[in-house]
Amino acid sequence: MEFGIKPLGRERLWLWTLLLPTLFGLVFSAFGSLLATIALSFTNWDLLSSPTWAGLKNYIALFTDAKFLKSLSNTAIFSAMYVPGVVIISLLVAVLLNRKIRGIGIFRTAYYLPAVTSAVATALVWNMIYGKDTGILNYVLGLLHLQPICWLCTSHAMVSVVIVNIWGAIGEGMIIFLAGLTAIPREYYEAAMMDGASLTKQFFRITLPLITPSIFFQTLMATINAFQAYDYIYMLTRQGQGDSNIPVVVFSIYRNAWYFGNYGGASAQAIELTVIVAMLMLIYLWLEKRYVFYE
Amino acid sequence: MKQKRMLDIVTYIFLTAGALLMVIPFFWMISTSFKLPADQFSKTLIPNPATLSNYTKLFSVDLNFPLLFLNSTVISGLITIGQLLTCSMAAFCFAVVKFKGRELLFGALLATMLIPFHVTLIPNFIIFRWLHLIGTSVPLWLPAFWGGAFGTFLIRQYFLTIPRDLVDAARVDGASLVQIFWKVYMPLATPALAALAIFTFQGAWNDLLHPLIYMPAAPNTTLTVGLAFFQQQMSHGGQFTVLMAGAFISILPLLVIFFFAQKLFIEGVALSGIKR
Numbered sequence: 001m002e003f004g005i006k007p008l009g010r011e012r013l014w015l016w017t018l019l020l021p022t023l024f025g026l027v028f029s030a031f032g033s034l035l036a037t038i039a040l041s042f043t044n045w046d047l048l049s050s051p052t053w054a055g056l057k058n059y060i061a062l063f064t065d066a067k068f069l070k071s072l073s074n075t076a077i078f079s080a081m082y083v084p085g086v087v088i089i090s091l092l093v094a095v096l097l098n099r100k101i102r103g104i105g106i107f108r109t110a111y112y113l114p115a116v117t118s119a120v121a122t123a124l125v126w127n128m129i130y131g132k133d134t135g136i137l138n139y140v141l142g143l144l145h146l147q148p149i150c151w152l153c154t155s156h157a158m159v160s161v162v163i164v165n166i167w168g169a170i171g172e173g174m175i176i177f178l179a180g181l182t183a184i185p186r187e188y189y190e191a192a193m194m195d196g197a198s199l200t201k202q203f204f205r206i207t208l209p210l211i212t213p214s215i216f217f218q219t220l221m222a223t224i225n226a227f228q229a230y231d232y233i234y235m236l237t238r239q240g241q242g243d244s245n246i247p248v249v250v251f252s253i254y255r256n257a258w259y260f261g262n263y264g265g266a267s268a269q270a271i272e273l274t275v276i277v278a279m280l281m282l283i284y285l286w287l288e289k290r291y292v293f294y295e
Numbered sequence: 296m297k298q299k300r301m302l303d304i305v306t307y308i309f310l311t312a313g314a315l316l317m318v319i320p321f322f323w324m325i326s327t328s329f330k331l332p333a334d335q336f337s338k339t340l341i342p343n344p345a346t347l348s349n350y351t352k353l354f355s356v357d358l359n360f361p362l363l364f365l366n367s368t369v370i371s372g373l374i375t376i377g378q379l380l381t382c383s384m385a386a387f388c389f390a391v392v393k394f395k396g397r398e399l400l401f402g403a404l405l406a407t408m409l410i411p412f413h414v415t416l417i418p419n420f421i422i423f424r425w426l427h428l429i430g431t432s433v434p435l436w437l438p439a440f441w442g443g444a445f446g447t448f449l450i451r452q453y454f455l456t457i458p459r460d461l462v463d464a465a466r467v468d469g470a471s472l473v474q475i476f477w478k479v480y481m482p483l484a485t486p487a488l489a490a491l492a493i494f495t496f497q498g499a500w501n502d503l504l505h506p507l508i509y510m511p512a513a514p515n516t517t518l519t520v521g522l523a524f525f526q527q528q529m530s531h532g533g534q535f536t537v538l539m540a541g542a543f544i545s546i547l548p549l550l551v552i553f554f555f556a557q558k559l560f561i562e563g564v565a566l567s568g569i570k571r
Contacts, residue, residue, distance in 0.1 A: 004392055005466060005475075014473050015388060018388050019388050021441045022384070022447065025441030025442045026404060028441070029419070029438060030415070031403075031407070033415040097310070099306055101303065108561070109554075109557065110318050112553075112560070113318060116497065116560070117321075117550065118519055121542040121543075121546045122542075128323065131336075136323070230504055231501075235523060250504075263417055263421070270417065271414070277411055
């Protein structure tokens with residue numbers, strides 16, 4: 001039987017009082033918003049005049065609006081680079097840190113620093129690093145007698161922005177992997193060493209299988225974050241009129257609603273993004289059943 | 296043994312190189328903020344000559360930096376209080392009290408974690424606009440007072456580890472439900488509450504999109520929107536030195552919290568990662 005104390009008499013009232021804020025948020029904010037956004041997606045509404053029925057117009061636009069399709073492919077490309085990048089690099093850092101070396105505290109602090117500070121503030125420095133004529137990176141390239149690169153122009157902006165996003169996310173991934181790694185019993189490695197297994201073999205036969213739950217969790221979180229990535233992209237690539245060099249879907253939603261007053265169209269885009277994320281989650285959960293190893 | 300030493304050296308080289316890449320932008324930010332405007336693009340790490348004038352300029356420019364700082368502090372503080380209070384209230388009910396529909400309700404709450412935040416943006420904006428609250432900070436902090444899946448989950452997990460005998464003993468002494476919550480559970484859950492407080496404060500302090508929607512007009516806005524606005528003005532031949540001074544001041548509170556409560560940050564992230 002599940003643990004729990006029974007509320008007595010008037011305590012029943014107290015119970016629902018304690019739950020009231022959460023119930024309100026659940027009904028009104030979470031599920032209510034979802035339903036409201038779905039409803040809005042079938043309207044034309046600029047918030048100034050009354051809304052009119054739009055039928056499927058906003059949904060047809062999802063497949064015909066070139067700007068939106070571009071933002072969709074940008075989000076896909078961004079995620080395809082960002083998710084593996086974060087997972088692999090933070091796993092690598094965690095594995096190295098887990099070798100019980102000296103100075104682990106200092107390293108951990110250094111790697112976690114970008115995760116603490118605001119993307120807005122650090123993006124300002126990255127702007128100076130990526131600057132075309134005055135930037136540090138091109139200065140270094142110049143020292144090496146290489147041609148300067150326009151890091152934040154349309155042609156290179158995607159890679160530059162992904163790098164900064166990964167830089168900002170390694171810290172959190174590293175901590176999650178470290179927690180998973182320290183949970184692996186030392187005896188496994190000792191036994192493997194007795195049998196003369198090489199380090200690479202130990203990594204692929206012991207570490208990797210036992211850390212699959214952390215990899216799964218981290219991949220899931222990185223995917224959700226990738227689809228919602230906004231701050232660095234806004235700070236590094238924004239143009240006039242709420243546009244960007246590499247507009248992603250969140251950009252498109254923001255721009256359609258708050259620049260063009262197209263709240264119906266923006267709602268349809270938000271719903272499509274939600275459906276895509278939900279489908280990815282289902283695929284992940286299916287993969288989890290097949291490949292993730294829980295002790 | 297020789298192989299192990301080689302491996303140690305390689306480990307150190309990799310970790311040090313990586314760590315440098317992580318911290319160089321911060322050094323550059325601090326260094327630039329002490330340079331003369333004429334030296335804003337100089338490639339030396341140590342400012343020569345060094346100056347404090349960029350920091351004093353933050354007070355004089357029409358940007359009104361102290362107001363931005365105050366706004367961010369008040370808004371983040373209110374959001375943190377709201378989350379701590381309402382999340383722990385719900386977490387107590389889910390962890391300790393037996394009532395009909397408990398599992399169902401908790402499941403529904405967890406399911407909301409899968410609803411991306413951009414779905415709530417437009418309906419919330421329409422409602423707050425209808426209430427004539429655009430341009431004020433209310434739409435930013437009020438939603439923190441109706442709970443949240445992540446915070447409730449985090450606190451509930453911690454509440455579950457508190458020995459049940461304590462509840463039974465308190466019950467025998469005639470303690471009411473609310474007394475058990477406030478006098479037994481809350482004091483014992485300080486580590487989890489502190490972790491949630493840090494996460495919430497950090498998220499609120501660093502948030503860009505919500506203030507951009509609700510308080511888009513400088514100077515009465517938050518630090519993040521103010522800095523973004525500042526950057527736009529700067530790009531027309533402005534001074535990066537002042538911008539970096541502003542950026543550094545804006546990250547300073549979180550840096551201080553991080554250095555003093557590093558263990559809580561690290562344990563909090565690890566805690567949120569171990570879901571099962």
